[in-house]
Amino acid sequence: MKFTINGRSYEAEADIRTSVLDLLREHVGLTGSKKGCDHGQCGACTVLINGRRVNSCLTLAVMHQDDEITTIEGLGTPDDLHPLQAAFVAHDGYQCGYCTPGQICSAVGMLDEAKKGWPSHVSADLEHSDLSDAEISERMSGNICRCAAYPNIVDAIREVAGRAPAGRDVAGADA
Amino acid sequence: MKTFTYEKATSAEAAVADTAATTRFIAGGTNLLDLMKLQVETPEKLVDISRLPLAEIEDMDDGGLRIGALVPNSDLAADSRVIERYEVLSRALLAGASGQLRNKATTGGNLLQRTRCYYFYDTSTPCNKRERGTGCSAIGGFNRILAVLGTSDQCIATHPSDMAVAMRALDATIVTLKHDGDKRRLSIHDFYRLPGDTPDIETVLEPGELITHVELPAPPQGARQLYSKVRDRASYAFALVSVAGVVAVEDGKIASAALAFGGLGPMPWRDAAVEAALVGKVPSDDGFAAAADALLKGAQGFGSNDFKIPLARRTLIACLRDLTGE
Numbered sequence: 109m110k111f112t113i114n115g116r117s118y119e120a121e122a123d124i125r126t127s128v129l130d131l132l133r134e135h136v137g138l139t140g141s142k143k144g145c146d147h148g149q150c151g152a153c154t155v156l157i158n159g160r161r162v163n164s165c166l167t168l169a170v171m172h173q174d175d176e177i178t179t180i181e182g183l184g185t186p187d188d189l190h191p192l193q194a195a196f197v198a199h200d201g202y203q204c205g206y207c208t209p210g211q212i213c214s215a216v217g218m219l220d221e222a223k224k225g226w227p228s229h230v231s232a233d234l235e236h237s238d239l240s241d242a243e244i245s246e247r248m249s250g251n252i253c254r255c256a257a258y259p260n261i262v263d264a265i266r267e268v269a270g271r272a273p274a275g276r277d278v279a280g281a282d283a
Numbered sequence: 284m285k286t287f288t289y290e291k292a293t294s295a296e297a298a299v300a301d302t303a304a305t306t307r308f309i310a311g312g313t314n315l316l317d318l319m320k321l322q323v324e325t326p327e328k329l330v331d332i333s334r335l336p337l338a339e340i341e342d343m344d345d346g347g348l349r350i351g352a353l354v355p356n357s358d359l360a361a362d363s364r365v366i367e368r369y370e371v372l373s374r375a376l377l378a379g380a381s382g383q384l385r386n387k388a389t390t391g392g393n394l395l396q397r398t399r400c401y402y403f404y405d406t407s408t409p410c411n412k413r414e415r416g417t418g419c420s421a422i423g424g425f426n427r428i429l430a431v432l433g434t435s436d437q438c439i440a441t442h443p444s445d446m447a448v449a450m451r452a453l454d455a456t457i458v459t460l461k462h463d464g465d466k467r468r469l470s471i472h473d474f475y476r477l478p479g480d481t482p483d484i485e486t487v488l489e490p491g492e493l494i495t496h497v498e499l500p501a502p503p504q505g506a507r508q509l510y511s512k513v514r515d516r517a518s519y520a521f522a523l524v525s526v527a528g529v530v531a532v533e534d535g536k537i538a539s540a541a542l543a544f545g546g547l548g549p550m551p552w553r554d555a556a557v558e559a560a561l562v563g564k565v566p567s568d569d570g571f572a573a574a575a576d577a578l579l580k581g582a583q584g585f586g587s588n589d590f591k592i593p594l595a596r597r598t599l600i601a602c603l604r605d606l607t608g609e
């Protein structure tokens with residue numbers, strides 16, 4: 109099977125049952141994406157496929173040979189962090205760090221969804237949703253953090269979204 | 284996971300070629316792969332339909348909407364026509380699963396997702412839905428999330444979808460392609476089956492039959508729409524009780540009402556008696572209570588899910604207040 113991961117081509121001899129997550133971790137050595145539950149319940153395995161965030165544990169590698177897969181390794185490097193990676197460091201958006209690659213990939217996808225105007229469950233007006241803290245939490249609810257670093261995760265994402273923290277309202281920017 | 288052969292369908296016609304009971308379509312895979320990992324599902328062949336050209340949402344001449352079976356849940360929820368005309372559907376989709384899952388989950392797959400009954404997932408316990416005739420572990424076991432309406436002595440599972448509940452309130456039609464090339468148009472009201480003695484058979488689909496589209500008729504004029512979901516946590520949890528409501532009030536009276544319920548039955552639930560109790564009446568708490576009585580007349584709890592009966596009553600009444608209030 110042939111894949112495009114983080115802009116590079118890979119070939120792998122993998123069993124037909126291999127998930128995208130197992131492909132990444134076991135076959136191409138990209139262990140940034142984590143396995144938490146293997147059943148779509150935790151978000152630790154979140155990657156971007158053609159720019160959309162998905163649970164890599166619940167999809168088959170064989171179904172994604174013609175797609176662009178982006179993992180945490182493809183977002184930034186230690187010397188050149190992605191803005192969300194930098195913000196997670198700056199805001200202590202983790203404790204053990206196990207959920208973090210999934211959180212960051214999910215946040216990249218989520219910010220793109222919000223930019224496209226996609227609403228969420230907590231949007232009062234489905235046509236005009238902002239990225240209030242409640243919106244960030246709801247939109248990130250598919251990523252569980254066992255260390256409960258949630259407040260700092262929201263802080264990091266809010267910063268990258270370009271919003272002022274709640275309580276430090278800038279020109280009516282916060283609800 | 285048991286191994287399988289894999290085939291990528293090149294057309295809808297090619298996809299329906301195989302009618303073997305051990306063949307499954309795979310779309311988003313978010314339910315099927317979950318079940319395959321646990322060997323609840325053990326297909327010998329997967330037909331990958333995910334790249335078929337069935338991912339469009341189109342306007343129909345009569346003001347309705349035609350939704351391809353492969354439209355992802357997230358795209359459907361965010362579609363401007365859905366938001367404008369079918370807010371209940373957008374709301375139901377956004378109340379389901381997570382952002383990541385909705386990006387993968389498809390319209391067809393969502394309709395056909397299986398129950399979340401704990402025993403159905405646990406292959407070490409008897410379950411008539413998983414294996415006919417083995418018994419039901421949920422009756423007399425843990426059944427907090429299971430059904431109080433439409434159950435049988437063989438199975439008390441609920442259908443877990445939020446989207447399908449909204450579609451039932453919206454009178455959706457499910458369009459399919461059969462093995463012999465015939466197309467069928469099935470009302471969502473006739474699509475699902477009660478468990479009876481065969482809880483393993485959940486819909487009227489035939490082997491190899493592919494859902495190609497879901498059609499929504501034009502929404503009723505002037506109706507207010509709402510989806511209310513009660514669950515164990517604020518997000519990312521299945522419904523204990525949910526209500527999809529499409530209600531119009533004219534001249535102070537309820538002119539039309541469509542109410543469908545999740546979390547209560549083996550299928551997205553709708554009961555004409557509920558609506559009959561409302562239509563033509565001036566909105567009032569007494570009238571709403573009569574509608575709840577009609578809904579729950581035959582309701583039966585199984586111990587740990589008894590709470591759903593008063594919860595359904597209160598949720599319905601609260602929704603009706605919102606749908607008819609100032």
Ligand SMILES: Cc1cc2nc3c(=O)[nH]c(=O)nc-3n(C[C@H](O)[C@H](O)[C@H](O)COP(=O)(O)OP(=O)(O)OC[C@H]3O[C@@H](n4cnc5c(N)ncnc54)[C@H](O)[C@@H]3O)c2cc1C
Nearest residue numbers: 148310311312313314315379380389391392393444445494
């Ligand atoms: C952790 C978690 C939480 C969830 N929470 C919710 C929730 O709160 N609310 C909710 O509604 N759902 C929830 N879901 C379920 C989710 O919505 C479903 O898994 C999803 O909608 C299934 O769609 P799919 O395309 O991935 O289906 P698949 O897994 O690909 O397929 C499911 C079934 O449908 C069949 N099928 C698929 N497409 C077709 C077609 N076009 N024609 C005929 N047969 C077809 C397949 O053969 C298979 O049997 C949750 C799932 C997970 C894992």
Ligand code: SF4
Nearest residue numbers: 400410411419438439
């Ligand atoms: S309720 Fe249905 S799905 Fe659950 S154990 Fe009983 S037969 Fe199986």
Ligand code: FES
Nearest residue numbers: 144145146151165
């Ligand atoms: S490992 Fe994929 S969601 Fe938990």
Ligand code: FES
Nearest residue numbers: 203205253254255
């Ligand atoms: S930082 Fe430990 S699980 Fe999130």
